Amino acid sequence: MAERLVLGIESSCDETAAAVYSSTRGILSNELFSSMEFQEKYGGVVPEIASRSHIEKINHIVTHSLEKAEVVLDNIKVIAVTNKPGLPGSLLIGVCFAKGIAAAKNIPIIGVNHLEGHAFSAFLENNQIPFPHLCLTASGGHTALYFIKDFGNYEVIGQTTDDAAGEAFDKVAKLLQLPYPGGPIIERLAQEQQFQDFFKYPRGNPATLNFSFSGLKTAVVYDLVRRSLFDMKTKILSPDVDHEIKSKIASSLLVCVRDIFVRKINTALKEYSSVKAISFVGGVACNKYLKQALRTVADHNQVQFFSPPSQFCTDNAAMIALVGNYKAEQGLFSDLSLDILS
Numbered sequence: 001m002a003e004r005l006v007l008g009i010e011s012s013c014d015e016t017a018a019a020v021y022s023s024t025r026g027i028l029s030n031e032l033f034s035s036m037e038f039q040e041k042y043g044g045v046v047p048e049i050a051s052r053s054h055i056e057k058i059n060h061i062v063t064h065s066l067e068k069a070e071v072v073l074d075n076i077k078v079i080a081v082t083n084k085p086g087l088p089g090s091l092l093i094g095v096c097f098a099k100g101i102a103a104a105k106n107i108p109i110i111g112v113n114h115l116e117g118h119a120f121s122a123f124l125e126n127n128q129i130p131f132p133h134l135c136l137t138a139s140g141g142h143t144a145l146y147f148i149k150d151f152g153n154y155e156v157i158g159q160t161t162d163d164a165a166g167e168a169f170d171k172v173a174k175l176l177q178l179p180y181p182g183g184p185i186i187e188r189l190a191q192e193q194q195f196q197d198f199f200k201y202p203r204g205n206p207a208t209l210n211f212s213f214s215g216l217k218t219a220v221v222y223d224l225v226r227r228s229l230f231d232m233k234t235k236i237l238s239p240d241v242d243h244e245i246k247s248k249i250a251s252s253l254l255v256c257v258r259d260i261f262v263r264k265i266n267t268a269l270k271e272y273s274s275v276k277a278i279s280f281v282g283g284v285a286c287n288k289y290l291k292q293a294l295r296t297v298a299d300h301n302q303v304q305f306f307s308p309p310s311q312f313c314t315d316n317a318a319m320i321a322l323v324g325n326y327k328a329e330q331g332l333f334s335d336l337s338l339d340i341l342s
């Protein structure tokens with residue numbers, strides 16, 4: 001079969017990303033610029049800063065991704081672009097840019113759901129993941145469990161009813177006056193405490209496949225209030241909350257999230273007994289401790305385990321190009337009326 005080269009473009013949040021995927025050779029380039037360093041001082045993504053940064057960077061990132069892949073635009077057979085979900089002002093930049101190239105070069109365009117990108121991102125590293133499988137996607141913006149039957153054929157079997165898992169790390173880190181994003185620092189502090197559970201935060205209801213993480217942050221706050229380490233009225237953290245207390249909180253939080261994930265996966269494996277593998281993706285899947293815990297669950301249940309390297313876990317355009325490739329194979333093209341969030 002002739003090689004199909006797909007240019008993927010992703011701009012749903014604060015990363016401006018472009019990648020080239022080959023239907024026969026896999027990923028050829030995966031370029032990215034994050035505007036996070038401009039936003040760190042605000043403790044999260046500021047939509048206005050993110051969309052301005054996309055405008056400044058997108059041309060350079062797309063050009064660079066073509067150069068790295070050693071191809072030119074005329075070689076590209078399909079343009080895949082994230083059109084939902086995400087920050088409207090950020091999505092618009094990627095979609096308008098993609099439509100511009102598609103119109104100028106007469107290249108077919110495909111709108112890709114960012115969450116579908118994450119759900120299939122483990123295929124970037126290994127294209128032999130068996131169907132059906134479970135996929136746990138956990139990032140700063142989304143947390144969901146999928147039952148994946150085939151490329152593009154999947155069911156959401158559980159999702160967060162409030163905050164995402166990464167948000168729990170980010171919010172607790174902010175509370176403890178730790179830098180943004182919280183996940184990596186929480187993992188480091190938890191390791192200092194050898195992943196012990198000091199404060200026994202609530203694990204929620206293990207029977208449902210839905211997640212709820214906002215209660216977890218509240219539990220951390222109330223635990224600090226109870227020990228007179230946080231003033232609810234002034235929202236001031238006591239200076240007594242030193243490095244040791246912070247690392248004990250981090251450790252207890254991470255162990256709690258591990259237990260929540262492990263219980264959900266075990267419940268899902270009982271309900272979906274045909275499952276042959278588990279994949280763990282999204283920014284939170286950068287966490288080695290959580291990865292290892294889920295690998296152990298998979299081993300116990302005699303199913304395979306897949307989790308891609310960090311650059312494919314966090315937001316990227318490679319996963320968007322990969323979805324674009326199988327959608328093209330299935331004839332699922334968009335056209336120049338492609339809109340965001342539609």
Ligand code: KG4
Binds near residue numbers: 138139140165182287
């Ligand atoms: O996928 P991503 O880059 O962006 C979103 O789509 O949200 O995920 C970012 C999230 C943040 O909440 C961050 O705290 C979390 O992933 N994260 C981690 C780790 N590295 C990043 N969470 C736990 N442990 C980590 N090592």
Ligand code: ZN
Binds near residue numbers: 114118139141314315
């Ligand atoms: Zn994402």
